[in-house]
Amino acid sequence: MEPIIRMEGISKAFPGVQALDRVDFEAYSGEVMALVGENGAGKSTLMKILSGAYMKDTGRIYIDGKRVEIQNPYHAQLLGISTIYQELNVTPNQTVAQNIFLGREIKRKGILGKLGFVDKKEMERRAKELLNRVGANIDPRELVKNLSVAQRQMVEIAKAISLEAKIIIMDEPTSALGPEEVEKLFEIIRQLKEQGIAIIFISHRLEEVFKIADRITILRDGKLVGVMSKDEATFDKVIYLMVNRPLGDMFKKEEVSKGKPILDVKNLKSAIIKDVSFSLYEGEILGIAGLVGSGRTELVRLIFGADPKISGEIYLNGEKIEIKSPEDAVKHGIGLVPEDRQNQGLILKMSVRENIGVTIIRKILKFLGFIDKNKLTEIAENFVKRLNIKTPSIFERVLYLSGGNQQKVVLAKWLASNPKILILDEPTRGIDVGAKAEIHAIMSQLAKIGIGIIMISSEIPELLAMSDRILVMSEGKVVVELPRSEATQEKIMAYASGSY
Numbered sequence: 440m441e442p443i444i445r446m447e448g449i450s451k452a453f454p455g456v457q458a459l460d461r462v463d464f465e466a467y468s469g470e471v472m473a474l475v476g477e478n479g480a481g482k483s484t485l486m487k488i489l490s491g492a493y494m495k496d497t498g499r500i501y502i503d504g505k506r507v508e509i510q511n512p513y514h515a516q517l518l519g520i521s522t523i524y525q526e527l528n529v530t531p532n533q534t535v536a537q538n539i540f541l542g543r544e545i546k547r548k549g550i551l552g553k554l555g556f557v558d559k560k561e562m563e564r565r566a567k568e569l570l571n572r573v574g575a576n577i578d579p580r581e582l583v584k585n586l587s588v589a590q591r592q593m594v595e596i597a598k599a600i601s602l603e604a605k606i607i608i609m610d611e612p613t614s615a616l617g618p619e620e621v622e623k624l625f626e627i628i629r630q631l632k633e634q635g636i637a638i639i640f641i642s643h644r645l646e647e648v649f650k651i652a653d654r655i656t657i658l659r660d661g662k663l664v665g666v667m668s669k670d671e672a673t674f675d676k677v678i679y680l681m682v683n684r685p686l687g688d689m690f691k692k693e694e695v696s697k698g699k700p701i702l703d704v705k706n707l708k709s710a711i712i713k714d715v716s717f718s719l720y721e722g723e724i725l726g727i728a729g730l731v732g733s734g735r736t737e738l739v740r741l742i743f744g745a746d747p748k749i750s751g752e753i754y755l756n757g758e759k760i761e762i763k764s765p766e767d768a769v770k771h772g773i774g775l776v777p778e779d780r781q782n783q784g785l786i787l788k789m790s791v792r793e794n795i796g797v798t799i800i801r802k803i804l805k806f807l808g809f810i811d812k813n814k815l816t817e818i819a820e821n822f823v824k825r826l827n828i829k830t831p832s833i834f835e836r837v838l839y840l841s842g843g844n845q846q847k848v849v850l851a852k853w854l855a856s857n858p859k860i861l862i863l864d865e866p867t868r869g870i871d872v873g874a875k876a877e878i879h880a881i882m883s884q885l886a887k888i889g890i891g892i893i894m895i896s897s898e899i900p901e902l903l904a905m906s907d908r909i910l911v912m913s914e915g916k917v918v919v920e921l922p923r924s925e926a927t928q929e930k931i932m933a934y935a936s937g938s939y
Contacts, residue, residue: 478841519605707751726906774853843874
């Protein structure tokens with residue numbers, strides 16, 4: 440049987456970096472082929488070549504046994520290749536139907552069609568058929584901005600089917616989904632498999648790879664290092680090939696004796712948050728669990744002053760403080776590493792040095808308000824070394840760093856401000872196992888020196904391993920507080936889903 444996609448000897452170089460070095464890759468119709476590797480391993484580059492976003496330097500590509508030269512993303516679509524990116528490619532102010540048929544609008548019949556009039560009813564009818572195929576109960580007339588991330592993803596999948604895709608590339612499709620939504624996505628992937636579509640599944644969540652993939656392709660440092668069936672693969676074997684070392688226990692939190700209360704939140708309310716109270720101690724990692732939409736991110740945004748509160752009080756070291764803006768929070772020693780690091784945590788077109796310096800500009804001003812660039816360089820170089828940020832130099836734009844290294848730059852930015860409290864919203868979302876272990880090690884080190892940490896994570900094993908206590912949220916409320924010794928995956932899920 441001929442693979443539907445075969446890539447042979449693919450190489451691609453960028454200035455100073457050999458991103459891909461003679462990589463082979465293939466996938467069959469009706470197969471889920473997982474593509475895994477550390478950040479910077481070459482996964483995205485390989486898939487961008489297949490989707491027409493990049494041109495290869497050398498190598499050959501075959502679709503259905505026929506050699507092709509993919510010129511651009513539109514050409515890739517014509518060849519039956521669709522890509523669903525981690526940052527979903529939808530237009531929020533248009534309807535679901537308009538998004539599905541964007542650029543391919545169905546025209547009305549007769550003279551009106553020739554004049555460019557769109558057949559809105561027919562587009563909505565066909566969109567509904569496509570949504571039904573992926574089991575999505577979504578009104579095609581609804582504006583996309585009103586949909587959840589999971590629903591937007593289903594719109595993207597419906598769009599791929601409308602393009603008669605034979606190959607669908609899914610880049611970190613579960614990164615912003617809760618457990619129930621992940622299972623729904625997997626049901627859709629199984630349906631697509633039955634329809635003979637090849638799925639290329641890129642993920643850092645290896646437990647999900649083992650659950651959904653038929654075969655696994657592993658890249659390391661731009662080279663192919665392994666291809667194996669799910670039955671041949673083991674967790675340890677895949678990790679070893681990815682990082683070239685046994686990782687052992689991925690999550691290692693050092694035991695730290697809890698200090699005095701550093702943060703007290705009392706009866707905090709907003710349009711979404713309902714009367715939440717809790718305390719955070721020096722040197723403690725407080726985990727927050729909950730399903731998507733439970734109010735976890737909204738809670739920490741209230742504490743950070745990013746959203747307005749209706750009522751409630753916040754105390755820092757026993758003293759009541761008013762936080763009406765992020766600037767107020769920073770002044771009080773509170774830092775927030777947001778869930779969306781690229782849009783909210785970094786200035787992508789600025790350098791590593793400039794991003795690290797964002798929170799401390801006022802502290803490094805010289806006479807007449809000029810920035811002390813030597814001091815800024817010294818601070819940036821110190822954090823690059825301390826956090827093991829892999830970058831050609833501190834003057835490299837953060838846009839060109841891997842996800843794990845971008846996350847370390849966000850951490851460095853806040854650590855430069857000497858925070859007392861650090862809020863981490865999905866700190867390891869979309870980063871590989873090696874970088875994840877490094878982030879956890881940094882968290883342990885910060886707790887050891889007395890920083891209080893609040894961590895939101897959708898990965899329950901991460902919460903169980905890294906948290907001293909876990910607050911479980913549902914519908915804007917904290918429904919239970921679990922000490923580490925009593926918390927289990929089953930118990931957290933039961934409380935989060937309201938079935939305990």
